[in-house]
Amino acid sequence: MIAGLNARGLMRVVGGAALPAAMLILVALMVIPVSPIILDISFVANIMISLLVLMVALQASKPLDFSAFPTVLLLATLFRLSLNVASTRVVLVHGHEGTAAAGHVIEAFGQVLIGGDYVVGLFVFFVLMIINLVVITKGAGRVSEVSARFTLDALPGKQMAIDADLNAGLLTPEEAKARRVEVATEADFYGSMDGASKFVKGDAVAGLLILFVNIVGGLILGMFSHGLSFSDAGSTYVTLAIGDALVAQIPALLLSIAAAAIVTRVASPHNLSGQIGSQFASPHVWFAVAGVLFILGIVPAMPQMLILPAAAIAGGIGWQLRKTAAAAEAAPPPAAPAPDPHLIEWADVSDASPCQLEIGYALVALVDERKGAPLMTRITGIRRQLSKELGFVVPAVKVADDLSLPGNVYRISIAGVIVGEDEVFPNEMLALDSGDIVTKVTGRACKDPTFGLDALWIAKSAQNDAIAAGYTVVDPATVVATHLNNSIVASATELFGIDDAQALIDTLKTHYPQLAQSLVQGYPLPRVAALCKAMLIERVPLRDVRKIAEAMVSLGSQQLGDADLVEAVRQRIGALIVQTIVPSRMPLPVVTFSPEIEVLLNQAVRANPGAEWPFEHGMAMKIVEQIGDAVEPLLLSTRSFALVASPLCRSALSRLVRATFPDVAVISYLEIPANKATEIVATIGAEIPRLTSAQDAQMKDEPHEN
Template sequence: MIAGFDLRQAGRMAGAAALPVAMLVLVALMVIPVSPTILDISFIGNIMISLAILMVALSASKPLDFSSFPTVLLLATLFRLALNVASTRVVLVHGHEGTAAAGHVIEAFGRVLIGGDYVVGLFVFVVLMIINLVVITKGAGRVSEVSARFTLDALPGKQMAIDADLNAGLLTPDEAKARRQEVATEADFYGSMDGASKFVKGDAVAGLLILFVNIVGGLILGMSSHGLSFSEAGATYVTLAIGDALVAQIPALLLSIAAAAIVTRVASPHDLSGQIGSQFASPHVWMAVGGILFILGLVPAMPQMLILPASALAFAIGWQMRRTAAEAEAAPPPAAPAPDPHHIEWADVSDIGPCQLEIGYALVALVDDRKGAPLMGRITGIRRQLSRELGFVVPAVKVTDDLSLPGNAYRISIAGVIVGEDEVFPHEMLALDSGDLVTKVTGRPCKDPTFGLDALWIPKASQNDAIAAGYTVVDPATVVATHLNNSIIASAAELFGIDDAQALIDHLKAHYPQLAQNLCPQGYALPRVAALCKALLVERVPLRDFRKIAEAMVALAGQQLGDVELVEAVRQRIGALIVQTIVPSRMPLPVVTFSPDVEMLLNQSVRANPGAEWPFEHGMAMKIIEQIGQAVEPLLLSTRSFALVASPLCRSALSRLVRATFPDVAVISYLEIPANKATEIVATIGAEVPRLTGDSAAAMEEHQHED
């Protein structure tokens, strides 16, 4: 292991040192005389590097696959210019010795490629310069400039689209971060390519100037220093200069082609050859080409022996493509392997997720991707929004079709328990009675699945009429999504488990390590932390600010408190968080209170049955619920936020009693209201309640005598 680590470490160090060493070699080529042999090796390496860059550019699926291209282009250009400097020195110093004095590569390009005639070589070089400078480099530079401008202009819109997808729940935070990084990299890439195209253009101009320097300098040195005639100096130095220029110009042409291929590339799952091949793989195109060539070959003046075979070849390609396509369509799909009847998996035993939505066959269109899947997008948005509100990651909702359900029915299950079921009609709209109708519309009467309001199922064509009549009209996907949203909120505690508690502690540890260390395991066991969080969620207290909850638990760690006492003590320390979930911070808190007699009776019931989950006598409990209903129902109908306030002693038991009938009513204690929070008493419960009997009455009388 140590040896392997040392080898890997040495490899990384060698790779990090390779680039600085290469830059030193470039500088050395410019200032230190080198032998013709080293020049030959360097020229061949330059051609090899240019070919490798061209192959990578052609095989990239999208421009960002070769995001290092601008830097690679700069380094390759510097390498080629360094070779130009080194070869110029050799040509001018040793050119009088003959065409082999600058190395075999320059001699081969100077003699073989231009046929030994330096005038022809000069014209060939000029043609290559025109192709590279005027056509390829200029076009690639223009494309780079326009691409950089359009990419930078589109950058704010792309970032806003990513934020919109993130808010809609279509992207996770990590996916959004990766998308933003990709957009920023794309903008940087095209900006760099705009500058890199100037390197290519400058390199082409530099090649022309270096050729001029080599020719003029060679003629002057040959005639003045070495006693050569003008024709002898021209035959030697011009041939070497042309060979040197061609040796540099061919790699420059390859890099220009690579740059043009990169900037004109359109993102595709295929490389360039695969993309071009897939777009030319149409039999109709080749049949049309064959027909046009055949008609052209019938013209008497045309070379029929060349055009007619080309026409036949085009027809053969089109016929082969048509045949291949027909065989692919006729081929049966591969058969799935038959399941082993003796093999049983866990999915066969239990297929119930933490949160499940079962739909009838008529509602499959609501989750069909081919039809937009309107319900799936809303479910993702609900999960994201509820995760922010509740303070933990709501698990994924598993949507399945159930043939045992009626076609238009759906069923919501939380932790295996059915918490809601109803039916919707995918081709109709639900019109809710707002209570302020101008006229009434015709439809199928029903109750809203979420709030139990009077409603009608109406045809989509009657939607505008219903809105004009004062109805609130919603589509079926929204009906199901709203029902699911309320069901998850009501059963949030059932979705929270020990793993979620551990995730909260891990997140706390990343930002507040000392607090997390004192919370668990030194202060509390993980199951007890999870139990406290579940108890808070049962009463719809979110876990968004888990730091405050953890601080309260750490502060209470030294006291020997039971589970119920711990929950009540934590609630009192986070009272400001609880109150702000009921009413905004700038508004007074509307409260419903108990008269002193009723509150004393409630406290005495709890003292008489310490630790009991239901300490209230049945008759008294029913009377209290009846009077609470008379006080809070007008507030609930007016959708007004309020809290039922009781003493800390009886708050927990009273909350369990009220929650069974009025789950949306928050029950808090006096100690949970911040000292600087204004309150407004909107109702007082003070009617007579039945007297207690039995042991409870005796215990109450005893407490009264003690008081």
């Protein structure tokens, strides 16, 4: 193991030292004379590097896939220029010895490629220079300049788009960070490419000047230093100079093509060849080309033996492409592998969706997209509205048919617990008895599944008659959706978890980063989730999470228990709680307790501090009975109100009342804002005698209804 670690460490050291060593070699080639053999090896390495860079550029799917290209281009250009300096020294010093004096590579380019005529070689070099300098380099430089300008101009908009997606929950913080890094890298890349294109242009100009220096210097040295005639000096030195220029110009041309290919690339899942091939794969295009070539080929005086075969080739390619496309469309999709009957997966024993709506086979039409899916549309609207009201994202509702259910029955489950089940008839309408019925209509008597009102299932043709008679008529999809809405509201605390608490904190970080940081430092995530769930149990929404967080942070130094913390936070956000009961401009209707009853409630809580149910059984029964006498008229009249108690017994009293009257809000005096007007609509004032232990035990043994 130690040997392996040492080997890996050695490789890292060698890899880190490779680039500085290469730069030193480049400098050495410029100042130290080298032998023709080293020149030959270096020229071949230069051609290999240029080909490698070109291949990588052509295989890149998007420009950022080769983000190191500007630096690679600089190093390759410096390598080639250092070879030019070294070869110039060899040509001028040893050129009088013959065309092989500067190495076999220069000799081959000087004799084979120019056909032994150095005048032809000059023209070939100038043509390559024009192509590289005027066409490729200039075009690539212009594209780089425009791309860099547009990329920098679009940078603020891209950053804002990333922030918007992050706030909308479309991106996680890690994905947003990666996107920002990608945008910044893209801007740096195009800025670097704008400067790197100047390297290519300068390299082309340097090649032209080096050629001039080699020719002029060679003629002068050959005639005056080595006694050669003008003809012999021109034949030798010009051949070597042209060979040297060509052996450097061809790699330069390859790098220019690579630079142009990189800056003109458009992001695509394919590499350049795949992208071009996919966009030239339309058979109609090839048929059009074949038709035009055929018409051109039958024109007199045209070379039919060349044009007509080309037309046939284009037509054959188009026919083959159409055949391939038709076969791909007709091919059946790959069959899914058969499930292993002995394999049991987690999906078979658990369901990740906390909200489920199971329907019988007769109700499938309510979720059928071909029939408009009226129930699915309403469920989406319910989720959106409840998410705004409750202050967190209500999870998706999984709708599935269940053959074990009777045809017209549906079942609502929250967190695996069945919270609602009833029967609807998709081809009928539900007529609710609003209490102001003029005349009776004929129908199947039932109870409204949501509010328990008397109702009738009537035929759709009798809808207008029922409305005229004073009934409230709703369709089956609305019946199910309303029942689902109330079930979700009643079970909101079961849908809220630690992940939702983290999502609230992440949202808080976006707009109030210091507040979010203080909240995270003062409270662990499970405690934040527990407080939010306690709020939701009593139907206090989490819409204004900032005020809840500020209350928690301000109370952090008091080291309160969970129950005391909930009560303290409620007192800090009392205005929000009262606002959920009545509008801000209306007085708050309240139901109060007489002083005698309130004293008994407080004594019971003090006698059993921290108990979930501190009240004696008989006392609790009497309290619930008198509360029912006071609030039932208000509930039947659908009037909003709150049951007000002292802060000491509010929590225990809320649990007691919620078991029988879940829609009654229980608040304390300290939760009512000082500037909020109140209106006492009822007072629970009958005396509740304290029962002895024997009497309480006797009542527990007697059958009763809670």
